[in-house]
Amino acid sequence: MSRFSYLIFLCLLALVHGNFPDDPKPCKYGDTKCIVSIINRLIIEKSETGDSDINIVKFEPFPVDKLSIRKGANSPININLELTNNYIYGLSTTRIKSVRGFGKDLTKKHELRMFSPILSMVGPYSINGKVLILPITGKGESNFTYANTETRMSFKGQIIERDGEIYMKLVDFVANSVPERVYFNFTNLFNGDKALGDNMNAFLNENWEPIYLEARPEIKAGLQKRFQDIIENVFSKIPYDKLFVE
Numbered sequence: 001m002s003r004f005s006y007l008i009f010l011c012l013l014a015l016v017h018g019n020f021p022d023d024p025k026p027c028k029y030g031d032t033k034c035i036v037s038i039i040n041r042l043i044i045e046k047s048e049t050g051d052s053d054i055n056i057v058k059f060e061p062f063p064v065d066k067l068s069i070r071k072g073a074n075s076p077i078n079i080n081l082e083l084t085n086n087y088i089y090g091l092s093t094t095r096i097k098s099v100r101g102f103g104k105d106l107t108k109k110h111e112l113r114m115f116s117p118i119l120s121m122v123g124p125y126s127i128n129g130k131v132l133i134l135p136i137t138g139k140g141e142s143n144f145t146y147a148n149t150e151t152r153m154s155f156k157g158q159i160i161e162r163d164g165e166i167y168m169k170l171v172d173f174v175a176n177s178v179p180e181r182v183y184f185n186f187t188n189l190f191n192g193d194k195a196l197g198d199n200m201n202a203f204l205n206e207n208w209e210p211i212y213l214e215a216r217p218e219i220k221a222g223l224q225k226r227f228q229d230i231i232e233n234v235f236s237k238i239p240y241d242k243l244f245v246e
């Protein structure tokens with residue numbers, strides 16, 4: 001075969017098989033070891049580029065347009081914090097540790113456990129209020145870094161039929177992240193008063209745990225749906241039975 005006709009042959013082959021690319025090879029249903037390594041390979045290879053064939057968006061860095069934390073006077077962090085056009089850096093370093101589910105019956109529970117050595121949400125912030133009775137105010141760039149974070153995501157599948165194919169929709173999606181430590185860094189606190197700003201950053205980092213625990217529900221609410229979307233995109237593009245083999 002000439003090179004050209006070989007190329008045409010390859011293209012036709014790709015069209016016939018379509019769907020999930022042959023490399024990496026699809027896993028068997030419920031072959032959790034294979035599924036772990038295939039997802040890790042996708043994270044390593046696709047995080048900085050995305051891949052429209054399997055509907056993965058670029059997620060290194062991962063944009064977070066808006067995240068607000070507003071707490072009333074009854075909270076130890078009585079603040080109004082707005083993050084706009086931030087990015088999360090480090091998702092490409094996340095590795096899947098184990099999975100459950102992904103068998104033939106897609107309506108069963110599926111679970112992913114993963115570990116991220118470092119995740120930083122970085123970008124413009126504005127804050128005012130009181131943190132553990134100390135007044136805080138500022139507008140600038142912030143960096144919240146989670147070190148050594150264990151995350152567990154779980155969901156159930158729901159069957160969606162489209163054009164004679166079966167797709168999986170994610171329902172009851174829950175994601176829980178537990179960082180070993182959280183670091184805060186706000187630049188330009190108190191109109192750029194360096195001494196006050198350094199003191200406040202030091203204070204926030206000394207008290208990182210109660211502050212983080214108090215802010216966690218809002219952070220979770222702000223991010224969970226976006227992570228669900230990354231996963232759901234793949235399942236909404238490729239029929240479930242084309243993702244796995246018998």
Ligand SMILES: *[C@@H]1O[C@H](CO)[C@@H](O)[C@H](O)[C@H]1NC(C)=O
Nearest residue numbers: 089120122143144145183185
């Ligand atoms: C955010 O802070 C972490 C830890 O303090 C640091 O490693 C990282 O480089 C910072 N990221 C940016 C974009 O400044």
Ligand SMILES: *[C@@H]1O[C@H](CO)[C@@H](O)[C@H](O)[C@H]1NC(C)=O
Nearest residue numbers: 141143183184185186187201
């Ligand atoms: C906070 O961020 C600023 C600007 O990126 C950097 O110069 C400073 O070293 C950081 N402070 C800490 C404690 O990481």
